[in-house]
Amino acid sequence: MAMTKGLQLLSEAKDLDASVIEIRRAIHAHPELGLDLPVTQKLILDRLDALGVPATRGATISSVVGHIAGTQPGPTTLLRADMDALALVEETGLPFASAVQGVMHACGHDAHVAMLLGAAELLMAHRHELRGSVILAFQPGEEGAGGARRMLEEGLMQPSPDRSYALHVITNIPSGLIATRGGPMMASADEFLITLTGRGGHASAPHEARDPIPVAAELVLALQVALTRSVNVFDPAVLTVGQIEAGTTFNIIPEVATIRGTFRALSEETRVKVSDLVNRVAGGIAKAHGAEVDVSFPMESYPVTVNDPEGAGRALQLARLLVGPDAVQEMVTPVMGAEDFSYLLQVSPGAMIFLGVAPPGVDDPAPNHSNRMLVDEAALHRGVALYALLALAD
Structure with a gap:
């Protein structure tokens, strides 16, 4: 049953490719820094409104929180996407490259927002099957500003969701590969x-x-x-x-x-x-x-990102049903990059999950945080489907 549902969601997510890629490119062309992201926030609010998803905006920051209630009782699942860009001069040559001098989406947050909005569309289409509810958390200020902590202070996890997940695109693993692990996943910073x-x-x-x-x-x-x-x-x-x-x-x-x-x-x-x-x-x-x-020690310090072993195991199992075992990897070691999703995992068990987006035909892809970073948009539908399946599956 779960495999059938996964394949159905994957097919439906593929049908949303044009919309998801259009959203990603619009955000990429208009990047914003830190905690104040009015352009990105408005795009998200407009899209959620068009889907019929009730949403609230942050009181002091440009966060957006959407809520989807299922038709049957069950767990509350939080799905998070970060929204902010980096202070870099883009040198990708893309037709939709940054129109803001010195600011670039060089960590894939544009893709995260687009994938979660795509997942929101899938979840609304399958709302009659949803047991429990879904919190869609669009977070500013991941790049050093502690946006996740600020959202917690504004009541994001009151009450605490039963499980929390975030996807992060990575350019140095094969496109479409889904990877995570239980325990320490990313370092403190x-x-x-x-x-x-x-x-x-x-x-x-x-x-x-x-x-x-x-x-x-x-x-x-x-x-x-x-x-x-x-x-x-x-x-x-x-x-x-x-x-x-x-x-x-x-x-x-x-x-x-x-x-x-x-x-x-x-x-x-x-x-x-x-x-x-x-x-x-x-x-x-x-x-x-x-x-x-x-x-x-002047910067907002991020704790270690620790995946719940059961939550990570569930993500790996669902990913295998979605894309097959050959496209799923249980990581042996963590990475030394940091993430403020760590704050949310301290409150609600779950997992950070990587999605490979290495551009095809490139032997040595520019890494995340490079001003030459490229994303293989053909992989994004897998993230859309996985977000949705993490909420819909038992």
Whole structure:
């Protein structure tokens, strides 16, 4: 029965290709950043209204929450799609490329919104079969602004749904492949900012100054070494310095140098350990050189995304019924990217699921977050059908 339903939904989702792709391209051409996404929000509200899905908008952010009530009692399923873009100059050459300078949908959130709107159409068509209800959560601010947490604060999970799922397109796995795993699925994400203050002076007389640049250089290497000697390799962490700033010209020793980076972990214990390590190593290196140091963690920090084993197993089982076992993969290891869907999984059991969208004929596809990222739109109907099946299946 479930297999028959899956194949039917897949066929119906394929029939929605033109509509879903049109929505995806419209969103792609008009990307928005952060928590305030009025254009995207209006598109979603208009589409849900046309489908007859009652929806509410966020009180303080541009979120949208749709509600579909079934005709029979049963569980409440939350389906989430993030909406925001990234601060990048698009270089794809697509005819529907970003019309907003310096902003691009380079993580596939345009596809997520389009797939969930397609699923809403399927669910409305099968509403008479729906046991329970469905919450359609369209979330802004995933890219560092903590939109999921803000939606929780506005009552998204009051009462808590019985199960929660999110799909995420990925360009580095084959198009149409569906993948997930139980347990840790994605890492936590924390940003650190280290400010080193010395004493400025002339480049010809470093002994009369206190140069923060070699202190910064030593600290970058010390953090890498300390990490390998402090963290269990079977509970890994990654630390990357992505930005160093100091000085104004070649012959002046600056007073201040700043180091900015991120660390990722797969458990809360290791996450806390790395945070302490950054503070300790930065303090020790600065003291050894007589520099002042300030360490802060300015970004919205995301916890580890932990899939419920039963929820992930259910997703894998339904995906196999939908697209066949050869197009479904149970992941062996998590990935070190981060997701604020982690907040929702702390409240309601479920799973983050990957959908491969590697463009055909490209040997080395540009990854997510690249300004050259391309999406194979031929895979999107699988995401539409899977969203719907996750809500309709027992």
